[in-house]
Amino acid sequence: MAGVESTLTWTCYDATKLSAREIYGIVLSDLGGVRQDIVGLTADLAKSTQIGAFGDKFPDRFFNFGIAEQNMFGVAAGMAKVGLVPFVSTFSVFASMRACEFLRTDVCYQNLNVKVIATHGGTSFGSAGTTHHALEDISIVRAFANLTVIVPADGYETAAAVKKCLDIDGPVYIRIGRGFEPPVYKAEPEDFTIGKAVEMRPGTDITVIACGPTVYHAVEAAEILERDDHLSVRVLNLHTIKPIDEEAILKAVMDTRRILTVEDHNIVGGMGSAVADVIAASGKGCVFEKLGIPDVFTPHGYPEDLQHMFGIDADGIVDKVRAMMGREFEADESWEDEI
Amino acid sequence: MALTTEERERFRKLCASLRRDMVDVTGWSGGAHIGGSLSMVEMLVLLYWKYMKIDPANPKWEDRDRFVLSKGHGGLGHAVVLGRRGFFPFDELKAFNKTGSNLGMHLDSKKAVGCEVSTGSMGHGLSEALGMALGARVLKKSFRVFCVIGDGESNEGSIWEAAMAAAHHKVSNLVALLDRNHFMIDGNTEDVMSLDPVADKWRAFNWQVWEVDGHDLDALSDAIEAAIAWDKGPAIVICNTVKGKGVDFMENKAAWHYGGLSADLVAKAKASIGEE
Numbered sequence: 001m002a003g004v005e006s007t008l009t010w011t012c013y014d015a016t017k018l019s020a021r022e023i024y025g026i027v028l029s030d031l032g033g034v035r036q037d038i039v040g041l042t043a044d045l046a047k048s049t050q051i052g053a054f055g056d057k058f059p060d061r062f063f064n065f066g067i068a069e070q071n072m073f074g075v076a077a078g079m080a081k082v083g084l085v086p087f088v089s090t091f092s093v094f095a096s097m098r099a100c101e102f103l104r105t106d107v108c109y110q111n112l113n114v115k116v117i118a119t120h121g122g123t124s125f126g127s128a129g130t131t132h133h134a135l136e137d138i139s140i141v142r143a144f145a146n147l148t149v150i151v152p153a154d155g156y157e158t159a160a161a162v163k164k165c166l167d168i169d170g171p172v173y174i175r176i177g178r179g180f181e182p183p184v185y186k187a188e189p190e191d192f193t194i195g196k197a198v199e200m201r202p203g204t205d206i207t208v209i210a211c212g213p214t215v216y217h218a219v220e221a222a223e224i225l226e227r228d229d230h231l232s233v234r235v236l237n238l239h240t241i242k243p244i245d246e247e248a249i250l251k252a253v254m255d256t257r258r259i260l261t262v263e264d265h266n267i268v269g270g271m272g273s274a275v276a277d278v279i280a281a282s283g284k285g286c287v288f289e290k291l292g293i294p295d296v297f298t299p300h301g302y303p304e305d306l307q308h309m310f311g312i313d314a315d316g317i318v319d320k321v322r323a324m325m326g327r328e329f330e331a332d333e334s335w336e337d338e339i
Numbered sequence: 340m341a342l343t344t345e346e347r348e349r350f351r352k353l354c355a356s357l358r359r360d361m362v363d364v365t366g367w368s369g370g371a372h373i374g375g376s377l378s379m380v381e382m383l384v385l386l387y388w389k390y391m392k393i394d395p396a397n398p399k400w401e402d403r404d405r406f407v408l409s410k411g412h413g414g415l416g417h418a419v420v421l422g423r424r425g426f427f428p429f430d431e432l433k434a435f436n437k438t439g440s441n442l443g444m445h446l447d448s449k450k451a452v453g454c455e456v457s458t459g460s461m462g463h464g465l466s467e468a469l470g471m472a473l474g475a476r477v478l479k480k481s482f483r484v485f486c487v488i489g490d491g492e493s494n495e496g497s498i499w500e501a502a503m504a505a506a507h508h509k510v511s512n513l514v515a516l517l518d519r520n521h522f523m524i525d526g527n528t529e530d531v532m533s534l535d536p537v538a539d540k541w542r543a544f545n546w547q548v549w550e551v552d553g554h555d556l557d558a559l560s561d562a563i564e565a566a567i568a569w570d571k572g573p574a575i576v577i578c579n580t581v582k583g584k585g586v587d588f589m590e591n592k593a594a595w596h597y598g599g600l601s602a603d604l605v606a607k608a609k610a611s612i613g614e615e
Contacts, residue, residue: 070500078467078469082475
């Protein structure tokens with residue numbers, strides 16, 4: 001009975017075991033030992049975002065600002081102004097929306113060396129419901145000039161991104177999940193390069209471009225499609241949304257002529273829209289579709305259920321790829337039947 | 340230490356001269372935030388000519404004191420002060436607001452030499468000033484941060500987020516000055532969104548508060564000096580001022596929050612300021 005009780009009794013601090021966030025906290029603590037200019041900032045989410053691990057190790061370089069995200073981002077800008085490298089950690093909804101203008105005007109406009117670790121991206125905080133689902137953040141922050149936007153696939157890639165973002169003398173937004181997402185990598189990818197998409201699987205029939213937790217689903221879907229449909233599905237992990245890897249996208253267009261984007265984000269303005277911009281501007285034709293949250297507010301529920309409900313898991317990707325394989329280009333030059 | 344007779348006289352003349360400059364730039368630029376620039380002249384004179392450790396020849400000196408104009412629409416007044424203090428040639432102000440100029444309505448810290456922070460949107464500057472002040476603590480440096488905030492601006496919740504945080508983190512190298520000119524675009528602050536009792540509000544947020552006539556150089560100087568000396572937490576000097584100070588037809592007129600001046604009105608305004 002004691003065992004059952006120990007699994008039923010827990011606090012909000014225990015809900016953050018294992019995860020991208022935990023790895024992030026450890027990585028930042030390690031970096032803090034090497035870089036004396038790193039400071040950590042949070043808004044009552046030291047434990048929930050794991051930045052508290054840094055605070056435990058470097059209490060003099062760690063600041064909690066309470067539930068006041070606007071001030072925290074302004075403070076981060078001020079700290080960067082005097083030569084520090086602030087890592088600011090809060091939930092994606094608050095980083096991108098509550099503190100939106102402070103991120104845009106204080107940090108990005110002045111091109112300051114502030115690193116934003118935006119946790120609980122997409123539907124990852126499932127049961128918390130719409131208020132805590134970050135479905136718009138990629139769309140919002142990728143419109144900020146000077147800002148680099150990264151959506152790592154898992155904890156290992158998060159660790160790599162947190163280290164590599166220090167090479168950029170400017171603002172970086174790293175969007176991660178809640179930490180329960182299954183890992184895609186087996187170890188930290190050593191060749192992680194900001195702005196360079198990773199080919200997770202080669203393929204010639206269609207390319208699935210994913211970021212964040214949907215990379216795992218895309219890889220799984222590609223395996224199913226190969227096994228059951230004998231399809232050769234390329235999977236691109238587009239971990240950097242900005243600057244976007246145009247070369248990898250256009251190469252996929254040339255090689256496979258079918259592109260599907262999948263993201264845990266509203267389909268309006270997110271990663272899929274960024275990819276669509278690249279393809280449209282290139283003038284190259286292809287079959288193109290986007291999977292994501294279809295411009296609705298998501299209900300509360302377990303993340304895996306929500307991802308299934310909105311077709312951004314492996315099942316949804318498999319169904320969409322099969323449908324796309326039946327589509328062909330129209331060779332005609334008539335506009336009349338298009339509208 | 341109280342102002343010497345020589346300082347008082349020099350600063351009094353300097354204030355009048357800067358006010359005339361602000362009128363000139365308003366004329367050249369076709370329009371500027373003249374009212375709220377004229378109200379904060381004494382504050383900026385005492386900070387830039389007496390209390391701040393700065394070196395205009397070395398604007399990026401690491402140990403300099405920092406100034407943040409949280410009420411960023413006072414860019415006109417700030418730019419005139421920076422120019423006259425020697426951060427850039429005063430003639431640059433002839434292009435104020437013009438395309439391609441380094442200077443405009445809300446100063447850009449990447450372009451206006453001596454301007455520490457790009458402000459303009461209300462309620463941001465105090466947070467950035469707090470970040471600099473905390474940064475000094477982390478870096479074990481002794482520089483101070485001075486921040487002028489507006490009373491209309493004080494409607495923003497973020498001002499009070501910063502106020503709470505500065506007191507919580509016991510920041511004692513931060514001195515705020517409130518330009519309490521009682522006017523915002525739509526009229527008197529107490530009609531649009533009442534701020535009083537403003538001194539009590541800051542006291543309740545655990546700041547040390549001084550309240551003075553913001554145009555009385557002696558009283559203001561004493562208060563700034565006391566605020567600098569206060570080492571138990573953040574300090575604020577509430578400066579009761581007159582919007583449009585020095586120009587008779589602008590004083591306490593909400594409309595002169597922003598405006599343009601014909602050559603005729605420029606002459607009238609400068610005559611009103613006097614001290615030529």
